[in-house]
Amino acid sequence: MDKENRLARATVYVKLKDGVLDPQGSTIQRALENMGYHGIKDVRSGKVFEIAFQSNEGKKPEELIDEICRKLLTNPVIEKYNFEILK
Amino acid sequence: MRFGVIIFPGSNCDYDAYMVAKNVIKREVKFLWHQDTSLSDCDCVILPGGFSYGDYLRTGAIARFSSIMKKVMNFARDGGLVVGICNGFQILLEAGLLPGAMLRNTSLRFICKFVHIEVENENTPFTNLCHKGQVLKIPIAHTDGNYFISEEGLNRLKQNQQIVFRYCDQFGGITQEANPNGSLYNIAGICNEKRNVLGMMPHPERASESILGSEDGKHIFQSIVNFFEKGKQI
Numbered sequence: 001m002d003k004e005n006r007l008a009r010a011t012v013y014v015k016l017k018d019g020v021l022d023p024q025g026s027t028i029q030r031a032l033e034n035m036g037y038h039g040i041k042d043v044r045s046g047k048v049f050e051i052a053f054q055s056n057e058g059k060k061p062e063e064l065i066d067e068i069c070r071k072l073l074t075n076p077v078i079e080k081y082n083f084e085i086l087k
Numbered sequence: 088m089r090f091g092v093i094i095f096p097g098s099n100c101d102y103d104a105y106m107v108a109k110n111v112i113k114r115e116v117k118f119l120w121h122q123d124t125s126l127s128d129c130d131c132v133i134l135p136g137g138f139s140y141g142d143y144l145r146t147g148a149i150a151r152f153s154s155i156m157k158k159v160m161n162f163a164r165d166g167g168l169v170v171g172i173c174n175g176f177q178i179l180l181e182a183g184l185l186p187g188a189m190l191r192n193t194s195l196r197f198i199c200k201f202v203h204i205e206v207e208n209e210n211t212p213f214t215n216l217c218h219k220g221q222v223l224k225i226p227i228a229h230t231d232g233n234y235f236i237s238e239e240g241l242n243r244l245k246q247n248q249q250i251v252f253r254y255c256d257q258f259g260g261i262t263q264e265a266n267p268n269g270s271l272y273n274i275a276g277i278c279n280e281k282r283n284v285l286g287m288m289p290h291p292e293r294a295s296e297s298i299l300g301s302e303d304g305k306h307i308f309q310s311i312v313n314f315f316e317k318g319k320q321i
Binding site for chain 2: 020021022023024027072073075077078
């Protein structure tokens, strides 16, 4: 495949903001405790997105992925995100 | 007056809302398709409950970008009446027409049961036939109804009297036990600052005939009609 058409890949991690109640995380934490893992003090759940994209849209890959995160992948009221780009 | 009920892929309370407007409230009502680019001169647009787009990503997150939502946003900006019920409420939150967000219920379960809600603000187009403190018996049916907003946001809601309904017991007591899903401040329904957009998790369209166990939901539809037919005065 020639270089122009090679897809870039991004991994986006979405987490609930600190201080936002995470019913799923706390249920998992309690389950672990019941299983005998007494050292587990906190579990926060989240989502991971793996995105393949063409990075020749006149936007820097970082800008493009950041925009997607803000517009669709996260709800800024409750979630925060970070991402990695593999070129 | 004419109601419009939007059908998103995965809506499942659309026919209930349509039926109440048509047969119980006896007003004109029209279905609107999510790909429509006109609201067909409807006076009040209802975003019904259901699981639009399978609740993928976040509840309401995909439906919020439907072509009809651009029209709904303009309509709301111009003062048109918009009601989001359950998934409809979630869509309005994602669209930014109402503040806050929904988290998973604290029980992590889908909860489908009758609850009681107290009318916190009767000065809205949606509650003008109710009185403050009135207790309504209306069912909920959701997994993500745990309303969340920042402390600052909650203070704004209180100051502007945007909290319309709160979960309560059958006597109107606002207690933790009466809160089915963990919602902040027992919030069951809110409106925007201009009072023309309402979001509520309980389903008034499922409680508008006595044969269904409660007629209390009818007050909301009748209030909307009253608002229109009495010259839009609250």
